[in-house]
Amino acid sequence: MLLDIKEIITVSMVLFAVIDIVGTIPIIVDLRNRHGHIESEKASAVAGIIMIVFLFIGEEFLKLIGIDVHSFAVAGSFVLFFLALEMILGIRIYKEDQASSASIVPLAFPLIAGAGTMTTLLSLRSQYDAANIVIAIVLNIILVYVVLRSSAKIERMLGKNGLGVVRKTFGVVLLAIAVKLFAANVKGLFA
Template structure:
């Protein structure tokens, strides 16, 4: 197991997940939830999101096989989703928006805010490129970071301010855009070979 640990893969997968989860960009939503409900269950939301992501990592391929879609096709489709997510982050536009969650329970936080459609697509797409153990390590690092952000969202908002949060979003948007292009290029060839 440890001979397949690749820190470059862990870092790249971690950056993809960090950009897609966009927990820093979700701070305004988290703060709204905290104001409406008074309390956010950071531990519970983080653990449930982590479990959802790891389960999908292992069962995602089987689900795709069941409906007759190969991983490369899904990875190409995932690269389009990552591309549009990156455009949203860079341009500050909203191509798709869920309704605002009403309570700060597991449902709006763990799913779909943390482990949403973009995250699921990214996991299966990453699995086409990287070792599963490296993706799991990247998930764990991201869940720890998500937990820390959830716990200290008000402090982060005060430190960064709305301009700082926007800058962070745009930087990770550009990184995500480059990763989407690489993912597309790597998987489109196998569809035609």
């Protein structure tokens, strides 16, 4: 276990971009309006547990079905690429089912700890120390909790245009991350 502040910051920024909790404020506000109170503590805790468990058993699960981490990371880079395009262009490639309640589903999973996050965690696991990733997950979950608790205030403060700018900015960051993940792992496919 090697704690590295630079790794923690890098992984935290990657997860922040992928989780895109600020960009999902319009969705969170809509869920709150349709279903009432959002349990911020419960949603944050469940999302954190899902991410940490997947971080440690995800690779073993892949081995069980015969997929190596490099293949998963390259596939994940495509998922991140399309998520980034959605954020930048304002289009929806992935269509989600409508929620019947705003409890754990869809808030904790798949909104916070979704497919993009899971893919990113395994990709990060191939490049960074697990302890640093866990710390980054915890930092992001704290931020998720704060955003969930104050989503109405953030919405009023940023306004519709401000939220759009934040979403597009993190879309570009996520696109760069997708390219980096692809480049770092595609070599491993042919080794």
